[in-house]
Amino acid sequence: MKILLLGAAGFIGRVAAQVLSSRADVEELFLVDYNIRDAKKFGKKLSPKCRWAMADAGRAPEMERLLAGIDAVANAVGPCAEYEKGILLACAGKGKHAASIGDGTFEEDARREIHDAFRRAGKAAVSGCGMMPGWTELLSAHFLAGGRTGREEQPGTEPRRYLFASLDRYGGYAFFRRLAKASRREKPAAPPASPAGCYFDTGDGLIGLPPGRPASLFRRFGKTLGGLGPVGLELSAALLFWLRGSLSAGEGSTVAVAGAWREEPGKTVKAAALEDTRGILAGVLLAEVALKLAAGAGGEKGLVPLPALIGREEAERIANERGGKIIAG
Numbered sequence: 175m176k177i178l179l180l181g182a183a184g185f186i187g188r189v190a191a192q193v194l195s196s197r198a199d200v201e202e203l204f205l206v207d208y209n210i211r212d213a214k215k216f217g218k219k220l221s222p223k224c225r226w227a228m229a230d231a232g233r234a235p236e237m238e239r240l241l242a243g244i245d246a247v248a249n250a251v252g253p254c255a256e257y258e259k260g261i262l263l264a265c266a267g268k269g270k271h272a273a274s275i276g277d278g279t280f281e282e283d284a285r286r287e288i289h290d291a292f293r294r295a296g297k298a299a300v301s302g303c304g305m306m307p308g309w310t311e312l313l314s315a316h317f318l319a320g321g322r323t324g325r326e327e328q329p330g331t332e333p334r335r336y337l338f339a340s341l342d343r344y345g346g347y348a349f350f351r352r353l354a355k356a357s358r359r360e361k362p363a364a365p366p367a368s369p370a371g372c373y374f375d376t377g378d379g380l381i382g383l384p385p386g387r388p389a390s391l392f393r394r395f396g397k398t399l400g401g402l403g404p405v406g407l408e409l410s411a412a413l414l415f416w417l418r419g420s421l422s423a424g425e426g427s428t429v430a431v432a433g434a435w436r437e438e439p440g441k442t443v444k445a446a447a448l449e450d451t452r453g454i455l456a457g458v459l460l461a462e463v464a465l466k467l468a469a470g471a472g473g474e475k476g477l478v479p480l481p482a483l484i485g486r487e488e489a490e491r492i493a494n495e496r497g498g499k500i501i502a503g
Contacts (some may be wrong), residue, residue, distance in 0.1 A: 175468045176243055177221065178204045178270075179262065180231055181250035184213040184305065185346030186275055189457025190248055190464075195221035197465065206231075206240060211496065213269040214220035231257050238266040240243060244442040246468035248460050249274040252348025259284055262299055266291035275460055276302035277352055278378045289477035298474040300483060304381050304456040305464045309448045310335035312489045315481035317446035317502040318436055331438050335379035336365045339390055340423040340432040344453045347415050353381055354411040357396020366435045367501075382431075384423035391421060429453030446502040458496050459484075 177194050181187040182205035186226075203224050207213040210228035217224035229236040231251045237260075237481040241247070247265050251257050265272035266288070280288065280301065292299045302308050314333035320353050339345060345353070356374040363375050365380060372389040373382040383389045395410045414421070432455075433447035449457065466483055474483065484492075493500050 175245045175465070176202045176204070177468060178206060178240060178244045178247045179250065179464075180206050180229075180247065180254065182226075183207040183209050183216060184250055184252070184346075185349070186217065186457040186460060187250035189454045190250055190458040190461040191216070191220060191224070192392040193458055193461035194248070194464070195223060199251050199465070202464070204240065206246070208408035208492055210440060225349060234264045234267075235261060237261060241265065241270050244270055246271040246273065246464050248272075248458070248459060250251070252346065253277060253351055254348075258301065259288065262288050262301070265293055265299065266295045266297065267294045268277060268299055271297050271464075271471065272299045273303050273460055273463040273467055274299070274301045275304035275456065276307050277304070277348075277443035279307070279374075285477060295431050296475055298467055298476065300463050300467070300476050300478050300480050303460040303479055304431045305450070306335050306381075308335040308456060309489075310379065310434050311480050312484055313432065313434040313446040313448060313500070313502075314436075316489060317500060318434060318444050331436050333434045333436045336364065336368055336373065336382055336433045336435075338369045338371060338382035338433070339426075340384060340429050340453075341392075342418050342423070342426055343429045347411065350411040350415045350418075352376065352406045353406070354396055356381055356413065357392060357407075357410065358397045365433060365445075366437075366443045367503075368433055369431055377381075384427060385432050386423075387422040391417065394465060398500055399487075423477065425502040429471055430455075435479065444503075446500065449501070451497050451499075455493065455496060462492055469480045472474070 182191050193205050194200050196449045205213045205217045205226040206229050213226045217226045227406050249261050359375040361373045371382040371384050372382045395413050430450040430453050435445040437443050
């Protein structure tokens with residue numbers, strides 16, 4: 175296989191690159207990043223099967239020139255709200271399978287446009303191959319009673335999602351930008367069966383932070399600077415990213431937890447969670463999906479729901495092999 179990895183020098187991209195380069199069935203791995211210096215340095219140390227190139231993922235012509243001879247694309251470029259749709263359409267236009275981390279849900283018109291483009295190309299794409307969305311969708315579909323695979327409707331309340339993260343060890347700059355936007359929407363109660371902390375509403379789910387100094391600094395910068403509009407949010411994200419070394423959650427704390435829960439009137443709350451002790455399972459999932467797409471993905475075409483591609487047993491295998499733990503009940 176020949177895999178193209180976008181955003182290879184970033185937080186998730188580096189993990190995905192390590193997974194892909196270790197696979198015997200990957201012949202060549204193309205590391206693409208706007209920061210070509212870091213991508214080249216990283217690739218040289220990683221594996222002799224790595225190549226590297228510089229590209230601006232927001233420019234379709236730059237994307238398209240890299241796709242010749244590629245079997246599948248893994249996209250770890252953020253923020254996805256700015257880049258993901260264009261990247262996926264460029265891949266469809268060149269007839270390439272694509273997996274993308276995603277950081278939210280496409281509007282219906284955009285989802286249909288992407289789906290139809292890949293259907294016409296006879297290829298498959300999966301959006302939401304990170305933690306939230308990503309592992310939260312696998313938990314909802316396979317580990318909650320009455321979940322969805324993404325293909326069929328089932329009765330019951332739609333699951334809700336959360337991501338808990340220790341900011342000193344998890345997330346790149348795009349994640350901090352996403353986090354800053356939620357700083358003024360703190361929730362009074364934590365989700366069921368979630369780690370103790372403070373939770374903020376992103377619109378697509380909740381993001382939780384450890385109590386104490388991490389949450390205190392986040393409130394201070396997010397609520398104060400966030401009131402200044404887009405520039406204030408950007409400044410808030412930059413300050414938090416710069417200060418991340420002082421945002422430790424304490425010794426022995428889990429790096430990240432992804433969770434999903436469902437509440438139904440008169441019934442017991444159902445919850446499922448993935449403990450990511452090393453903070454790597456978003457990148458691992460992106461790599462695993464890209465490999466399945468490169469291998470043919472069972473003939474799937476269009477924009478495919480993640481749970482339709484990764485089943486319960488495979489999700490458990492991926493988590494267990496990389497030091498994670500899935501808890502459901």
